[in-house]
Amino acid sequence: MPLVNLFGWKGKLVLSTILICAVIFESAYCQKDAQEQRPTPERKPKPSKPKPGKSTTKGPRAATAKIKASPAAQTQTLLTQVLNKGKFKKVGETISVQSGEILELRCRGKPVQWSVPSYLEEEDDGRLSTVQHERYGALTLVNTTGADTGEYTCYPMYCEDTDCRKEYGKAVKVFVFFPDPQELFVPSSDYYEVIQLRTNWPTVLPCQVTSPDAKVTLHREYPPVEVAVDGREISFNVMKGFTIHRPRPYHAGALYCVASLGNLRQSSTKYMLIYVNYPMAPPAPVIQASSPSLAAGENLRVSCSVVGEQDVVVEFTWEYPGQQIGRPLYTQESVNPDGGGAARQQSQSVLLVDEVRDVDQGTYTCTAQNLQGAKSVSTTVKVVPKAKPQKP
Numbered sequence: 001m002p003l004v005n006l007f008g009w010k011g012k013l014v015l016s017t018i019l020i021c022a023v024i025f026e027s028a029y030c031q032k033d034a035q036e037q038r039p040t041p042e043r044k045p046k047p048s049k050p051k052p053g054k055s056t057t058k059g060p061r062a063a064t065a066k067i068k069a070s071p072a073a074q075t076q077t078l079l080t081q082v083l084n085k086g087k088f089k090k091v092g093e094t095i096s097v098q099s100g101e102i103l104e105l106r107c108r109g110k111p112v113q114w115s116v117p118s119y120l121e122e123e124d125d126g127r128l129s130t131v132q133h134e135r136y137g138a139l140t141l142v143n144t145t146g147a148d149t150g151e152y153t154c155y156p157m158y159c160e161d162t163d164c165r166k167e168y169g170k171a172v173k174v175f176v177f178f179p180d181p182q183e184l185f186v187p188s189s190d191y192y193e194v195i196q197l198r199t200n201w202p203t204v205l206p207c208q209v210t211s212p213d214a215k216v217t218l219h220r221e222y223p224p225v226e227v228a229v230d231g232r233e234i235s236f237n238v239m240k241g242f243t244i245h246r247p248r249p250y251h252a253g254a255l256y257c258v259a260s261l262g263n264l265r266q267s268s269t270k271y272m273l274i275y276v277n278y279p280m281a282p283p284a285p286v287i288q289a290s291s292p293s294l295a296a297g298e299n300l301r302v303s304c305s306v307v308g309e310q311d312v313v314v315e316f317t318w319e320y321p322g323q324q325i326g327r328p329l330y331t332q333e334s335v336n337p338d339g340g341g342a343a344r345q346q347s348q349s350v351l352l353v354d355e356v357r358d359v360d361q362g363t364y365t366c367t368a369q370n371l372q373g374a375k376s377v378s379t380t381v382k383v384v385p386k387a388k389p390q391k392p
């Protein structure tokens with residue numbers, strides 16, 4: 001489809017630009033800080049999290065008894081982290097496990113299913129194991145690294161005989177950070193990532209840090225400046241990265257994140273942001289025939305026009321009565337500024353039929369399409385026999 005091609009073409013153009021940039025960038029800016037010093041002693045977990053000392057002294061039974069299931073909820077779900085020496089801790093929204101250590105989660109339910117960061121799901125290197133016990137499922141991840149950072153979700157299953165399905169409403173998730181003294185960003189296999197910026201469509205730059213304590217800033221490669229993050233136009237979330245809430249053309253370009261923690265300062269993978277004029281809505285075409293009724297031999301002209309946002313490409317396709325028998329019709333397409341208002345344009349397709357015949361009688365349908373969708377409109381045309389020549 002032409003719409004797809006458009007992006008392919010842009011993608012290629014950008015690609016060659018990047019390859020050139022990449023060489024320069026590598027030597028000039030991309031030198032990762034080679035320091036191998038350990039970050040400053042770990043800070044305390046966020047204050048919102050339950051204090052480790054508070055709920056960890058009880059065994060699993062005591063911990064789960066606390067939120068005793070209401071009689072209606074058969075499988076009350078609870079996610080706990082198993083700490084050293086058999087201590088348990090109910091997890092909050094996030095937890096941190098020093099990379100290299102073991103992550104062990106228990107989720108109450110029988111049975112339960114787990115979802116883990118996609119990188120772990122794809123790469124089965126034996127570090128991840130899940131076991132179903134009588135009353136809970138256990139997930140264990142060993143030899144952890146910063147790359148394991150991400151969302152871990154437990155789904156209790158609802159079963160009828162052997163037929164089980166996930167109970168999405170009861171899913172419990174936790175975001176696990178694996179602070180890594182050498183890698184502040186979750187490693188990416190790509191040197192750069194191409195991201196489309198669509199008009200008014202939130203865009204995420206997924207520079208994921210391995211530690212919740214890392215300070216992350218956003219930077220533009222050229223000109224080399226730090227991008228202001230005001231929390232409204234652009235915001236940062238330690239579990240997601242940066243979000244550009246309402247992309248505008250000036251957001252486009254090469255951006256990257258910088259994380260610093262202690263003496264360590266590192267750059268993320270690069271994000272090539274390409275701005276795409278993305279329409280707010282599907283087009284609203286208007287169709288009009290030069291006349292609803294023509295005599296055979298006259299010329300017919302059917303116009304289909306769309307008034308929409310500037311620089312938004314609209315594609316037209318036609319269906320018409322003579323199509324099946326291969327009537328050779330032709331179309332003329334044009335784009336003109338709309339006199340009515342700023343930043344609007346009129347796109348038009350005109351279908352021309354020279355010397356109409358009986359077979360041209362019927363319904364003419366025009367479909368207008370943009371990136372948001374398509375809409376069709378129709379009109380009918382009647383062909384009447386040629387009027388008797390008036391001339392003698």
Ligand SMILES: *[C@@H]1O[C@H](CO)[C@@H](O)[C@H](O)[C@H]1NC(C)=O
Pocket residue numbers: 125126127142143
């Ligand atoms: C974890 O690391 C140790 C030490 O490098 C290694 O012997 C062991 O096989 C690893 N375990 C898994 C499951 O990869």
